[in-house]
Amino acid sequence: MNVQDVKIGILSVLASVAPELEAELLVPDRPLRRQVDLDSMDWLNFLVGLHQTFGVDIPEADYARLVTLDDIERYLFARLDRPQS
């Protein structure tokens, strides 16, 4: 799985939580929750979706580091299990 796959995976989870979202309008280095209006339940469902898609369990203590789409992408990419690559 490369960086592009991770990006696509994140956006597809996001679209399931916020179907009205227009992904091309998102600015990847600006706070995501300001751009998408995710409440705490949406945010939790987003994380559950990331967990299901990538198999990465994000502890609550790490939430503060996941502000922008870029943050989330880097975070997931660093934790993906990819011994084959």
Next chain:
Amino acid sequence: MIEFRLPSLGADMDEGTLLEWKVQPGDILSKGQIVAIVDTSKAAVDIESWHEGEVARLLVQPGQLMPVGTVMALLLEPGETAADAERYQPDARLPASADAASAGPMQSGPVMAERRAVSPVARRRAGELGIDLQGVSGSGPNGVVTLQDVERAAGAAAPKDRPDGMRHAIAAAMSRSKREIPHYYLAEPIPMARALDWLAQENAARPVTERLLPAVLLLKAVALALRRYPEFNGTFIDGSFHPASRVNPGVAISLRQGGLIAPALFDADRRHLPELMRDLSDLVKRVRAGSLRSSELSESTITVTQLGDQGVESVFGVIYPPQVALVGFGRVTERPWVEGGKIVVRSVLTASLAADHRVSDGHRGGLFLAALRDLMQQPEALDAAPSGETK
């Protein structure tokens, strides 16, 4: 003969459109069974039966718009037969049976112009696409708008606002509230450090699929405080207060396309936190998908609104009639706090109460908020088995 009528699902509903029957003549109904799906301005609602009996006749057809109270079906009481149902005339004095239901089996054909019959999945898709359903012609039975119709219209139509039925419904209920209910408002800061620490510890041990939100602690604390102050839990109907026997807080959930719904979380005072979290999560999903049960819309006993996620520090709500109170929570903020003569920094959340002065006074309201504040200081006790105990 039992007349099965379209129930009112709240102060903001006066009609509904039958989308689909879930039973047919000959079926034996049990209480709580889903009888039909009815489209309201807020959602496609599964209408549950509160009777038991055999279904004898269905008097309304899919696509038909009905006022609240319409006799939708006839159920047999013990000893009655289908022949009794054939002869039976629903009571014509009731507004409901005026022209719709008393005419007996419905003539099919073009349906009403005002509201459209739309399948739930089509409605959801239309919401996602921003399609105005008024402009979509239905190709389903009796002109019901189907998913294909919406998809087809999506190709043609420029995105427009969702039908403004929801806005009208909210306007009607809130205007009535402000006209009839003498509100008073109180607020109290709630120190949140203990609750948040406890939650962080709990969640550290839980996989992401089982994590708890602070909202669940707050809902449970509200429910327990209501057991001590029952004058905030119930309805005001025909000039008098009717305390509720259960604690079913309606949770205000905003819709992405605008508007909100506040369906009930049943018996919140009796549930463990993980159970309450699952119920809340399920409710949010179903609200967003536009699929609710009638009891969830008609049996809430108070409303709880939480606007902290949107960043506001406090919220003073408008009571949803015929309820008599609304509890509002703002955002958790770090504030200077005086403790033992020193200024320290604490996480604090403002809880507010809007209550009906016909039923309660500010003094009791203050005690209620104080109880809520104290309950939030013992988060582990909020999770404890709550069943019969009262304090």
